Amino acid sequence: MNTPTHSAPAQIRIFDTTLRDGEQSPGCSMTPQQKVVMARGLADLGVDIIETGFPASSQSDREAHALIARDLRDTTLAVLSRCLPGDIETSLRTLSASARPRLHLFLSTSPLHREHKLRMSREQVLQSIDTHVRLARGHVDEIEFSAEDATRTEEDFLHDAIAAAIAAGATTINLPDTVGFTTPEEIRAMFERAIAKVAGADRVVFSAHCHNDLGLAVANSLAAIEGGARQVEGSINGIGERAGNCAIEELVMALKVRNAFYNLDTRIDTQRIVPTSQLLSRLVGMPVQRNKAIVGANAFAHESGIHQHGMLRHRGTYEIMQPQDVGWPSSQMVLGRHSGRAAVEQRLRALGYWLEEDELKLVFEQFKALCERQRVVGDADLQALMQDAAVSDGYRLASMTISDVGSRANALVELSDPDGNRIAETAQGNGPVDALFGALSAATGVQLQLESYQVHSVGIGADARGEASLSVRCDGEEYEGTGTSKDIIEASALAWLDVANRLLRQRRVEQQEVAAA
Numbered sequence: 001m002n003t004p005t006h007s008a009p010a011q012i013r014i015f016d017t018t019l020r021d022g023e024q025s026p027g028c029s030m031t032p033q034q035k036v037v038m039a040r041g042l043a044d045l046g047v048d049i050i051e052t053g054f055p056a057s058s059q060s061d062r063e064a065h066a067l068i069a070r071d072l073r074d075t076t077l078a079v080l081s082r083c084l085p086g087d088i089e090t091s092l093r094t095l096s097a098s099a100r101p102r103l104h105l106f107l108s109t110s111p112l113h114r115e116h117k118l119r120m121s122r123e124q125v126l127q128s129i130d131t132h133v134r135l136a137r138g139h140v141d142e143i144e145f146s147a148e149d150a151t152r153t154e155e156d157f158l159h160d161a162i163a164a165a166i167a168a169g170a171t172t173i174n175l176p177d178t179v180g181f182t183t184p185e186e187i188r189a190m191f192e193r194a195i196a197k198v199a200g201a202d203r204v205v206f207s208a209h210c211h212n213d214l215g216l217a218v219a220n221s222l223a224a225i226e227g228g229a230r231q232v233e234g235s236i237n238g239i240g241e242r243a244g245n246c247a248i249e250e251l252v253m254a255l256k257v258r259n260a261f262y263n264l265d266t267r268i269d270t271q272r273i274v275p276t277s278q279l280l281s282r283l284v285g286m287p288v289q290r291n292k293a294i295v296g297a298n299a300f301a302h303e304s305g306i307h308q309h310g311m312l313r314h315r316g317t318y319e320i321m322q323p324q325d326v327g328w329p330s331s332q333m334v335l336g337r338h339s340g341r342a343a344v345e346q347r348l349r350a351l352g353y354w355l356e357e358d359e360l361k362l363v364f365e366q367f368k369a370l371c372e373r374q375r376v377v378g379d380a381d382l383q384a385l386m387q388d389a390a391v392s393d394g395y396r397l398a399s400m401t402i403s404d405v406g407s408r409a410n411a412l413v414e415l416s417d418p419d420g421n422r423i424a425e426t427a428q429g430n431g432p433v434d435a436l437f438g439a440l441s442a443a444t445g446v447q448l449q450l451e452s453y454q455v456h457s458v459g460i461g462a463d464a465r466g467e468a469s470l471s472v473r474c475d476g477e478e479y480e481g482t483g484t485s486k487d488i489i490e491a492s493a494l495a496w497l498d499v500a501n502r503l504l505r506q507r508r509v510e511q512q513e514v515a516a517a
Contacts, residue, residue, distance in 0.1 A: 011264065011265055011266055011267060012225060012230060012231065012232055012255065012264050012265070012266050013048040013049065013205065013207075013230060013231040013232070013266075014046075014047045014048050014049070014231075014232060014234075014248060014252070014266050014267070014268060015047070015048065015049040015051065015078070015207060015209075015231050015232065015233040015234075016042050016047040016049065016050050016051065016233075016234070016235065016236070016248060017051040017209075017233055017234065017235055017240070017245065018038065018042065018235040018236045018239065018280065019035050019038060019039065019042075019050065019051060019052050019053060019064070020051040020052065020053050020054060020061075020079075020080055021051070021233075021235060021240045021241060021245055022235035022236065022239040022240050022244075022245065022280075023035075023053070023239075023284075024240060024241050025239040025240050025241065025244065025284075025286075027284070027285070027286060028239055028284040028286055029284075030064075030283060030284060031060070031064075032060055032063045032064035032067055033067070034283045035052065035053070035064040035067070035068065036064065036067045036068055036071060037279070037283065038279065038280060038283055039052065039068045039071070039072060040071060040072070041272075041275075041276045041279045041280075042075075042236070042276065043072050043074075043075045044269070044272055044276075045268055045269060045272045045273070045276045046266070046267040046268045046269045046272070047075070047248070047267075047268070048075075048076060048231075048267060049075070049076040049077075049078050049102060049231075050068070050072070050075055050076070050077055050078065051077075051078040051079065051080060051104060051233075052064055052065040052068050052077055052078070052079055053065060053079060053080070054079065054080045054081075055079050055080075055081070055087075055090045055091050055093075055094040056081060056082065056084075056086065056087040056090045056091065061079075061094075062090070062094050065077065065079060065094050065095075065097070065098075066094070066097055069097040069098045069099070070097065072099075073099040073100075074099070074100070075100065076100040076101075076102050076142065077095070077098045077100065077101060077102065078101075078102035078103070078104045078142075078144065079091045079094055079095060079102075079103065079104065080104045080106065081103060081104065081105050081106075081136075082105075082106065082107070083105055083106070083107040083128045083129065083131075083132035084132070085132070085135065088103070088105075088132060088135055088136055091103055092136075092139050092140065095140060100142075101140055101142065102140070102142040102143070102144060102172075103136045103139075103140045103142070103143055103144070104144045104146065104174075105132055105133060105136060105143065105144065105145050105146070105170075106145070106146035106147075106148050106174075107125060107128055107129055107132075107145075107146075107147070107148060107161075108125075108147075108148040108149055109125060109147040109148065109149060109150060109153040109157065109158060109161045110148075110149035110150075110152040110153045111152075111153070111154065112149070112152060113148065113149050122157055122160075125161065126160060126161060126164045129145065129161055129164045129165050129168065130164050130167070130168045131168075133145055133164075133165050133168035133169055133170050134168045134169060136169075137168065137169030137170075141171070142171050142172070143169055143170045143171055143172070144170065144171070144172035144173075144174055144207070145165035145170040145172070145173055145174065146174035146175075146176055146209065147161050147162065147165075147173075147174070147175055147176070148176060148178050149176070149178040149179065150174075150175035150176055150177070150178070150190070151175070151176075151177040151178070151181055151182040151186065151187060151190065152178075152179070152181060155190070155193065158175070158190075158194065159193075159194060159197055159198050162175075162194055162198045162201070163198050163199055163200065166198070166199070166200040166201070166203065166204055167199075167200065170204060171204055171205070172204060172205045172206075172207055172231060173194075173201075173204050173205070173206050173207065174206075174207040174208070174209050174231075174233065175190065175191065175194065175206065175207070175208065175209075175224075175229075176208075176209035176210070176211075176233075177208075177209070177210040177211055177217075177220055178209075178211060179211060179213055180210065180211035180212055180213025180214050180216065180217060180242075180243065181213070181214070182210075182216075182220055183216065183220070184216065184219050184220055184222070184223035185223070187208070187210070187220045187223050187224050187227065188223040188224065188226050188227040189227065190227065191206060191208070191224050191227030191228045191229050192227040192228060194206070195227070195228040205230050205231050206224075206228055206229045206230060206231070207229060207230075207231035207232065207233060208220070208221050208224035208225070208229040208231070208232050208233065208246075209232075209233035209234075209245070209246075210224070210234075210245070210246045211240065211241065211242065211243065211244070211245060211246075212238060212240075212242075212243040212244045212245060212246070212247075213242055213243045215243070217234070217238065217244070217245060217246040217247070218246050218247060218250045218251050218254065220246075221234065221246040221251050222251065222254060222255075222262075225255075225262065225264065226262075232246060232248075232251055233245070233246070234246035234247060234248040234251060235247070235248060236248055236249065236276055236277055236280045237249070237277055237280055237281065237286075237288055237292070237295065238250070239280070239284070239286065247292075247293070247294075248268075249273045249276075249277060249293075249294045249295055249326070250293050250294055252266050252268045252270060252273070253270065253273075253293075253294050253321060253326065256270060256321075256325075257320055257321050270325050270326050270327075271324070271325065271326065271327050272327060273294060273295065273326040273327050274294075274295055274326055274327030274328055275327050276327075277294075277295035278295075294326055295326070298334075299323075299328070300319065300323040300328055300330075300331045300332060301331070301332040301334045302318060302331065302332065302334060302343075304338045304339075306340075309340055309342050309343070311331065312342055312343070312346055315331070319331065334376060335347060335367070335371075335376065335377040335378075335382070336371055336375055336376050336377065337368070337371040337372070337375075339371075339377075341360065341364045344360075344363070344364055344367055344382075345360055345364075347379070347382060348360075348363070348382060348386070351379060351382060351383065352479050352480075352499070352502040352503070352506065353382075353386055353502050353505070354502065354505045354506035354508075354509040354510075355505070355509075356509065356512075363385055363386065366385050367382075367385060370385065383482060383498075386498075394418060394497070394501030394504070394505065395415045395416065395417055395418070395443070395444055395497055395500065395501055395504075396415060396416040396497075397413070397414075397415060397490070397493050397494060397497060398414040398415060398416050398422065399413070399414045400412065400413045400414070400436065400439075400489070400490065400493060402432045402435065402436065402489060405428060408428050408429065408430065408435070409428065409429055409430070409431055409432045409434070409435040410426060410427075410428050410435055411426065411427055411428075411429070411432065411435035411436045411438065411439040412424065412425075412426045412439065413425060413426075413436065413439040413440055413443055413493065415440075415443050415444070415497075423443045424443070425439045425440075425442040425443040426439055426442075427439040427441075427442055432489055433453065433489070433492050436489060436492060436493055436496075437450065437492075437496055440493060440496050440497065440500070444497075444500050444504070446474070446500040446503055446504065447474065448472040448473070448474050448479075448496070448499060448500065449472060449473040449474065450470065450471075450472055451470075451471040451472055451473055451478065452470065452471040453468070453469075453470045453471075453492075454468070454469045454470070455467065455468045455469075455488045455491065455492070456469075466484070466485060466486065466487065466488035466491045467482060467483070467484045467491060468482065468483045468484075468488060468491040468492040468494070468495040469481070469482050469495060470482075470492070470495050470496065470499070472496075472499055474499075474503060479499045479502070479503070480499070481495040481496060481497075481498035481499035481502075482495050482498060483495035483496075483497070483498055
C-alpha cells in the first residue's frame with residue numbers, strides 16, 4: 001500500500017448514506033420517523049457522518065433532518081445539494097437545526113454528463129463549482145464537494161475541478177465512481193495522482209463513493225484508501241441506486257481483519273453491525289441475502305462435514321473472524337446431507353443427548369435418511385429422532401394415574417427401567433403436574449428444579465396432540481425437554497423423562513470416559 005503524501009487522519013471516516021443514496025434503492029423509501037430510528041442506530045454504530053437526505057427534493061427529507069437534528073447532537077449530519085442557489089438555500093435552512101452541519105455539494109464533471117446532462121462546457125462547470133462552493137462556505141464550515149462521475153472524467157479536468165473546489169473553500173473532496181465502472185487499480189491511481197498533483201490537496205480529506213454495478217464497490221473503496229482516501233461513503237447492507245453502494249459492514253471488517261496490511265481502522269462498534277443491519281432490513285422490508293458477507297445468515301454457518309470437523313478442532317480453520325465481533329451470537333453448524341457424524345454428535349451433546357457409539361451410529365443413520373427428505377435438520381428434528389430412536393437404556397413410562405386427595409393431587413407412576421424392571425412410585429403435590437413430577441423424581445432418583453413449563457396444541461381437530469415443554473435446572477445447568485401425546489399430562493411426563501434420561505446417559509458416558517482415561 002502506498003503511503004499518502006498528504007496529512008491524513010489516523011482513522012478512516014465513515015460517511016453513511018443509507019438515509020439518502022440507500023433510500024433511493026427501489027422499495028427502500030422511509031418515513032421521517034423511520035429515518036430517525038435508523039439514524040439513532042447509525043449513531044450507536046459509530047459512523048462519523050450521516051447523510052440524512054436531499055432537502056430540495058422533498059418535504060419528507062426536510063422533516064426527517066429536523067427530527068434527526070433534534071436527537072443527534074454529537075454526530076455530523078450532512079445533506080445533499082446540487083450546485084444551484086435555490087438548492088443551497090433550502091439545504092442551509094434545513095441544516096440550521098444541526099449542531100454539526102455539513103453541506104454536500106455535487107456537480108458532474110465527466111464529458112458524457114457535461115454534454116448530455118448539464119449541457120455545460122468545461123469553463124462553465126469550473127465557474128459553477130467556484131461560485132456555489134463559495135456561497136455555501138459563507139454559511140457552513142464543513143463543505144464536501146463531489147465531482148459526480150469522477151472515474152469517467154478526463155484526468156486533467158478532474159484535477160482542475162478539485163483545485164477549484166479547494167480554492168473556494170471545500171473541506172472534503174469526494175471522487176465518486178458513480179456508475180460502478182472503475183477497477184481497483186484505476187481508482188487507486190486516480191486518488192494517488194490527484195493527491196500528489198492538485199494544489200491544496202494536503203488541506204482537505206479525500207473521499208470515495210463507489211457503486212456496485214460490477215460487484216467491485218468494496219474492493220474499489222479499499223483501493224481508494226490505498227491511494228490516499230481517508231473517508232469512505234457507503235450504506236448498511238450495501239443498499240442504494242441500481243446494484244447499490246459500498247457495504248459499510250464489509251469495508252469496516254476488511255480493515256479490521258486485515259489491519260496488519262492496511263494499518264488503519266474506523267470508529268465503528270463492530271458488535272453492533274448485525275443489529276444495525278437487521279434494523280434496516282425491518283424498516284425497509286428488504287431481507288439480506290443469506291450468503292451476504294458479514295451480515296448474511298450463512299456468513300458463519302457451516303454444513304460441509306469437512307468444514308465442520310475442522311471447526312470443531314479449531315475455529316481458525318474456516319473462520320477469519322469471530323461471529324460475536326460483528327454481533328452474531330455464535331457460529332452455526334448447519335446439519336444437512338453434507339454433515340458428518342462429528343457435527344451431529346456435537347449438536348446432540350449441546351441439546352443434552354450423550355450417546356454411546358452404537359447409539360450414535362443408529363441415530364446418525366436415521367439422520368442421513370431424514371436428510372434425503374429435507375435440506376436442513378434442526379434441533380426439533382434431532383429431538384424427534386431421539387424420541388423415535390431405539391435407544392433402550394432409559395426409563396419408559398408404562399402407566400400413570402392422577403387423582404385428587406382433598407386440596408392436593410396424588411400421582412402414581414409406573415416406569416420400565418433400563419434393565420426392563422418395573423418401578424412404581426407415588427407422590428403428592430399442589431396440582432397434577434407437581435405430583436406427577438414428584439413421583440417421577442422418586443422413581444428415577446433424578447432431582448430437577450422446574451424453571452418453566454408450557455403446554456400447547458400441535459395440529460387441529462380430532463388428531464391434535466398436546467406438546468409439553470419444560471425448562472429445568474440440575475447441578476447449576478439448565479436443560480430443556482419436550483414430550484408429545486394426545487394427553488397433556490402424559491406429554492408432561494414424557495418431557496420430564498426426556499431430560500432425566502439425557503442426564504443419566506450423560507453421567508454414564510462421563511463415568512466411562514473417566515474410567516477409560
